[in-house]
Amino acid sequence: MTKRNAVVGQSGGPTAVINQSLVGVIEEARKSAHIGDILGARHGVRGIVKNDFIRLNDVPDELLERIAMTPAAALGSTRDKPDQEYCRRIFESFQKNNVGYFFYIGGNDSADTARIVNELARQAGYELRVFHIPKTIDNDLRVHDHCPGYGSAARYVACAIMGDNLDNRSLPGIKVDVIMGRNAGWLTAASVLGRKYEGDGPHLVYVPESPVTPDRLLADVDAVYRKYGRCLIAASEGMCTPKKVMDKRGERYQLWAELAAEDMAARLKPGEDKNLDLEPDDHGNRQLSGSGMLGDFIAGLIKRELGPKQPLDDKGKPRKLRVRADTFGYPQRSFVGCMSKVDAKEARLVGQMAVRYSADNVDGSVAMRRLPGKRYRIETFLTPLETVARDTRDLPAEWIVNGNDISQAFIDYARPLVGPLPEIGSFDELKQA
Amino acid sequence: MTKRNAVVGQSGGPTAVINQSLVGVIEEARKSAHIGDILGARHGVRGIVKNDFIRLNDVPDELLERIAMTPAAALGSTRDKPDQEYCRRIFESFQKNNVGYFFYIGGNDSADTARIVNELARQAGYELRVFHIPKTIDNDLRVHDHCPGYGSAARYVACAIMGDNLDNRSLPGIKVDVIMGRNAGWLTAASVLGRKYEGDGPHLVYVPESPVTPDRLLADVDAVYRKYGRCLIAASEGMCTPKKVMDKRGERYQLWAELAAEDMAARLKPGEDKNLDLEPDDHGNRQLSGSGMLGDFIAGLIKRELGPKQPLDDKGKPRKLRVRADTFGYPQRSFVGCMSKVDAKEARLVGQMAVRYSADNVDGSVAMRRLPGKRYRIETFLTPLETVARDTRDLPAEWIVNGNDISQAFIDYARPLVGPLPEIGSFDELKQA
Numbered sequence: 001m002t003k004r005n006a007v008v009g010q011s012g013g014p015t016a017v018i019n020q021s022l023v024g025v026i027e028e029a030r031k032s033a034h035i036g037d038i039l040g041a042r043h044g045v046r047g048i049v050k051n052d053f054i055r056l057n058d059v060p061d062e063l064l065e066r067i068a069m070t071p072a073a074a075l076g077s078t079r080d081k082p083d084q085e086y087c088r089r090i091f092e093s094f095q096k097n098n099v100g101y102f103f104y105i106g107g108n109d110s111a112d113t114a115r116i117v118n119e120l121a122r123q124a125g126y127e128l129r130v131f132h133i134p135k136t137i138d139n140d141l142r143v144h145d146h147c148p149g150y151g152s153a154a155r156y157v158a159c160a161i162m163g164d165n166l167d168n169r170s171l172p173g174i175k176v177d178v179i180m181g182r183n184a185g186w187l188t189a190a191s192v193l194g195r196k197y198e199g200d201g202p203h204l205v206y207v208p209e210s211p212v213t214p215d216r217l218l219a220d221v222d223a224v225y226r227k228y229g230r231c232l233i234a235a236s237e238g239m240c241t242p243k244k245v246m247d248k249r250g251e252r253y254q255l256w257a258e259l260a261a262e263d264m265a266a267r268l269k270p271g272e273d274k275n276l277d278l279e280p281d282d283h284g285n286r287q288l289s290g291s292g293m294l295g296d297f298i299a300g301l302i303k304r305e306l307g308p309k310q311p312l313d314d315k316g317k318p319r320k321l322r323v324r325a326d327t328f329g330y331p332q333r334s335f336v337g338c339m340s341k342v343d344a345k346e347a348r349l350v351g352q353m354a355v356r357y358s359a360d361n362v363d364g365s366v367a368m369r370r371l372p373g374k375r376y377r378i379e380t381f382l383t384p385l386e387t388v389a390r391d392t393r394d395l396p397a398e399w400i401v402n403g404n405d406i407s408q409a410f411i412d413y414a415r416p417l418v419g420p421l422p423e424i425g426s427f428d429e430l431k432q433a
Numbered sequence: 434m435t436k437r438n439a440v441v442g443q444s445g446g447p448t449a450v451i452n453q454s455l456v457g458v459i460e461e462a463r464k465s466a467h468i469g470d471i472l473g474a475r476h477g478v479r480g481i482v483k484n485d486f487i488r489l490n491d492v493p494d495e496l497l498e499r500i501a502m503t504p505a506a507a508l509g510s511t512r513d514k515p516d517q518e519y520c521r522r523i524f525e526s527f528q529k530n531n532v533g534y535f536f537y538i539g540g541n542d543s544a545d546t547a548r549i550v551n552e553l554a555r556q557a558g559y560e561l562r563v564f565h566i567p568k569t570i571d572n573d574l575r576v577h578d579h580c581p582g583y584g585s586a587a588r589y590v591a592c593a594i595m596g597d598n599l600d601n602r603s604l605p606g607i608k609v610d611v612i613m614g615r616n617a618g619w620l621t622a623a624s625v626l627g628r629k630y631e632g633d634g635p636h637l638v639y640v641p642e643s644p645v646t647p648d649r650l651l652a653d654v655d656a657v658y659r660k661y662g663r664c665l666i667a668a669s670e671g672m673c674t675p676k677k678v679m680d681k682r683g684e685r686y687q688l689w690a691e692l693a694a695e696d697m698a699a700r701l702k703p704g705e706d707k708n709l710d711l712e713p714d715d716h717g718n719r720q721l722s723g724s725g726m727l728g729d730f731i732a733g734l735i736k737r738e739l740g741p742k743q744p745l746d747d748k749g750k751p752r753k754l755r756v757r758a759d760t761f762g763y764p765q766r767s768f769v770g771c772m773s774k775v776d777a778k779e780a781r782l783v784g785q786m787a788v789r790y791s792a793d794n795v796d797g798s799v800a801m802r803r804l805p806g807k808r809y810r811i812e813t814f815l816t817p818l819e820t821v822a823r824d825t826r827d828l829p830a831e832w833i834v835n836g837n838d839i840s841q842a843f844i845d846y847a848r849p850l851v852g853p854l855p856e857i858g859s860f861d862e863l864k865q866a
Contacts, residue, residue, distance in 0.1 A: 014600045040860070054860055066858025072599035074860055079604065163767035166505035167447045171512065175723075175763075194769070267705040290608075290757025291732070292725010299724070324723025329759030330608075334596035336627070337855040338770070422770040425499025427473070427487055427507055 003036035004100025004127075006358075007053070010135075011044040011106030011113070012079070014072035015149030016156075016339045017347035018135050021105045022075065023068040024351020025133070026056050034359055035101060043076035044106070045113060049089040051096075068348065071334040073105075081109050087116040094121075094128065101129050101358050105351070107136040107147075111365055112389035118363055131354040132365035132385055135347075137333050139186035140392035143383045144367045148350055149333075151343030151417035153180070154190035156332050158421055162194030164326070165201040165232055166424070172230035173322030174221060174302055177202070178295040180332050182238045182288055185209050185395045187332070189406045190414055191234035194421055197428050201232025204404045208238035209394045211253050212403060217298075218305050220404050225306070235298060237288040237327075257288055260297035295325030340419045346378065353380045376416035436469035437533025437560075439791075440486070444477040444539030444546070445512070446570065447505035447767045448582030449589075450780035454538045454566050455508065456501040457784020459489050467792055468534060476509035477539070478546060482522040486530075501781065504767040506538075514542050520549040527554075527561060534562045534791050538784070540569040540580075544798050545822035551796055564787040565798035565818055568780070570766045572619035573825035576816045577800045581783055582766075584776030584850035586613070587623035589765050591854055595627030597759070598634040598665055599857070605663035606755030607654060607735055610635070611728040613765050615671045615721055618642050618828040620765070622839045623847055624667035627854055630861050634665025637837045641671035642827045644686050645836060650731075651738050653837050658739070668731060670721040670760075690721055693730035728758030773852045779811065786813045809849035 185207020618640020
């Protein structure tokens with residue numbers, strides 16, 4: 001068999017295990033009979049069109065293992081979403097470098113890039129095997145049971161919420177935690193995984209799939225606060241109101257982040273809004289991560305509306321409502337030292353399997369499915385690129401309880417991906433004994 | 434010897450190891466010849482005056498060990514700062530319960546409470562041994578070499594910044610991370626502990642001890658961004674400008690958080706500022722944690738001032754400046770599963786030592802000092818309560834480099850407290866080889 005070269009690249013937001021998949025590709029490609037040079041593209045497609053590659057065949061094993069344990073794309077990543085013309089330049093670079101195999105580690109946009117490049121090669125009669133290797137903390141790829149990167153991010157969220165629940169038990173108040181996930185509530189749902197004792201938070205969980213009005217949220221918070229004297233809220237950055245709005249992509253629910261921006265714009269003097277990034281970007285996307293605006297808006301709303309309704313203290317004033325917000329931010333996807341072992345292993349596996357599949361005359365996205373039985377086991381399979389590209393997958397409606405909680409079925413689904421959480425203890429156990 | 438009862442309580446913001454100290458007190462008190470009932474006060478001084486105690490003598494060891502590993506005050510905490518009258522009620526509760534020993538785990542305010550209660554007992558000729566057991570992620574207690582709780586929080590900050598630096602290498606831009614610490618920069622300084630490769634962030638570190646003007650910050654960011662094409666900034670929530678202001682406590686530097694509030698107030702329509710918590714609380718403290726306002730203000734300032742100065746793209750527009758901010762928030766003090774082993778061990782030790790000291794006719798705050806020699810070793814000693822109460826301790830001026838970086842001397846100081854950080858790898862090592 002004549003060997004041909006392989007390109008491997010990484011795309012989109014970092015995860016804690018994206019380099020496990022990269023190392024999986026490298027170690028398997030080195031062993032393969034059909035792959036010659038293993039070319040690592042710097043910053044994904046951007047490196048391909050700029051001919052900016054690192055040859056990975058001879059990287060020492062010891063370094064590879066350390067890279068595998070390192071969060072965020074070791075080759076560099078990119079936010080470029082190639083159009084047909086960009087994809088044509090990618091294809092030209094492949095021709096020039098005698099590339100017969102393309103392994104692209106990323107989310108649904110990367111699957112779409114892989115699909116277009118594959119299509120161009122087919123039209124040109126150029127032999128190219130194209131593989132999408134899944135990676136997303138959002139866990140929102142269609143067909144896939146779950147995605148590498150999710151388990152570790154979910155582990156971070158579970159550990160952070162567990163800690164914040166303990167914090168909130170210790171110093172009671174109302175706390176809002178904003179969790180990543182533009183389109184789907186998978187990561188926000190993971191906030192329930194650390195609940196252990198009666199009354200543990202999160203007491204309210206809001207995901208994009210289940211729109212909620214400000215009035216309903218306030219009523220929810222009020223009820224929890226009356227019951228427990230505290231309230232921990234897990235809010236997805238993509239949480240919505242039931243109001244329908246139109247944008248370039250069609251009809252959709254209005255984001256709470258848009259409510260927050262509108263609320264702010266209404267309070268500002270004319271002309272001041274331009275300085276605050278209240279407008280969506282060129283793709284029509286509103287910036288959700290990397291800003292505390294949504295959390296601060298929810299906290300402000302609760303303080304404003306529920307504050308004056310609190311019982312009076314001995315001076316005849318409403319008792320002070322302590323409301324705080326944290327936006328968990330980038331540590332969710334890149335914190336060092338919070339990796340799910342299962343997630344790491346599976347991320348490695350899908351990288352390895354992509355190379356094994358490439359020995360045959362096939363293309364696709366390397367997906368996982370669960371095997372039947374009580375013990376958690378998975379197998380990989382190839383799904384056509386177009387089944388994963390573009391659209392995303394929602395959290396199943398039946399896993400959302402009462403619009404503000406997450407079901408046991410989700411916990412059973414997610415627990416094996418996240419792994420055992422740290423053991424904790426409470427004096428509450430004395431009462432139960 | 435007649436046994437007398439002991440009260441143990443926890444106060445102030447949570448840490449990851451505050452329960453190690455509690456368990457240290459319990460296990461040592463059980464063994465002691467001079468202590469009878471061990472009474473755990475629910476929510477600190479609040480539980481004492483309400484007579485709300487848990488008897489801790491018979492808590493199973495297995496549960497105690499799990500509680501030791503659990504972040505945030507297992508007995509509950511409080512923000513109450515008792516005045517003389519409140520302290521008198523504490524003292525009355527002690528008399529009623531035959532309390533001869535008071536162990537109070539907390540920061541400098543708790544040391545002050547302990548001091549006043551001690552004074553009242555002395556005036557009344559009541560035999561009471563009072564011990565302050567240090568606890569603060571801020572590491573700002575005077576006399577103490579370092580404080581239990583700091584090592585674990587510093588570990589969280591180091592791991593989060595390491596990850597965010599990798600994230601920022603992978604997808605370059607300008608990133609602002611706001612780190613806890615109202616009065617002192619100890620925790621923000623820990624952001625430098627994970628640097629490994631040439632060009633690693635944080636590239637700029639701003640601590641309260643070294644005031645910085647907006648112009649200087651912008652010039653710093655501009656220089657770093659020109660050099661590396663990216664910039665990671667570690668900003669203390671207590672960072673200051675060089676402008677002096679007066680408040681109840683005297684003259685001090687103006688907070689950047691106050692700049693942020695003023696900037697926002699100036700943009701708002703008249704009357705709108707009341708809704709946004711721009712005013713300080715009853716103690717004259719401005720809310721710093723639990724809000725994204727400072728981070729968003731710094732990010733907005735950079736975008737507004739440096740954005741238009743970027744080189745032009747092929748369409749003749751300034752290249753887009755990607756600026757994001759995260760406020761690390763409560764996970765710094767309560768994240769589950771990010772404990773420094775040394776910190777955990779020392780937190781246990783100071784709890785145990787407080788009980789041992791209490792066999793003698795002494796009072797004080799249980800402090801640590803380093804022993805001479807290459808290997809890190811400490812010993813404990815008692816320091817008078819008044820040496821720790823009220824005032825805080827700054828980061829030494831000589832550890833702050835050029836107003837925006839932290840010296841090797843700090844790294845040598847902090848490394849043993851934080852423990853070894855997770856191993857990472859980079860393809861940059863290939864160039865060096």
